[in-house]
Amino acid sequence: MAERRGELRVLLDANILIAGSVWPRWPYEVLQHAANGDFRVLLTPYIIAQAYATLAKKFPNAKPYLDDFFSLPNIEFLKNPTKSQLAKWHDLVRDKTDVPVALAAILAKADYLVSEDKDLTTQDASTVKLREKVAVMVAGTFLREIMGWKSEDLESVRRRNWSDLSFDEGD
16 A cells, blocks of 8 residues: 555544644644645545534644644545435444544545544444445554554554654744
């Protein structure tokens, strides 16, 4: 897959956007790869609204980071699945609030859906239909298997804090 990296189309769940805006750990690094143009980001209004609602409620200071992220040129803004599509696929995953995310990935023919939501990432009967249509990964697995990170790279980020990062003057 490495030769296709810039061509990959990856739907990011709201929890990746939120965590990546708040903590400098694996979801943050997924967002950094997106910012570097390593893949095309797929987002829907539903996902964006979820991310902003959570940030406003729990982490209002992180909103500017997400605002900046949404200005990237390699983001493809999709439409939400329609009510009739959602009704047809109502049992796509266990949690009904995750159906719009899972279905958006399928309809967009995403290469990957990256999420930390167990209702999407679990490898059991509740996600069989989803996994038949799109590869679903947690952030760390995506970094390792698709972005080529090594185990030691992943471990160095696992519990990292903002104070552990050094930023150039221009950042």
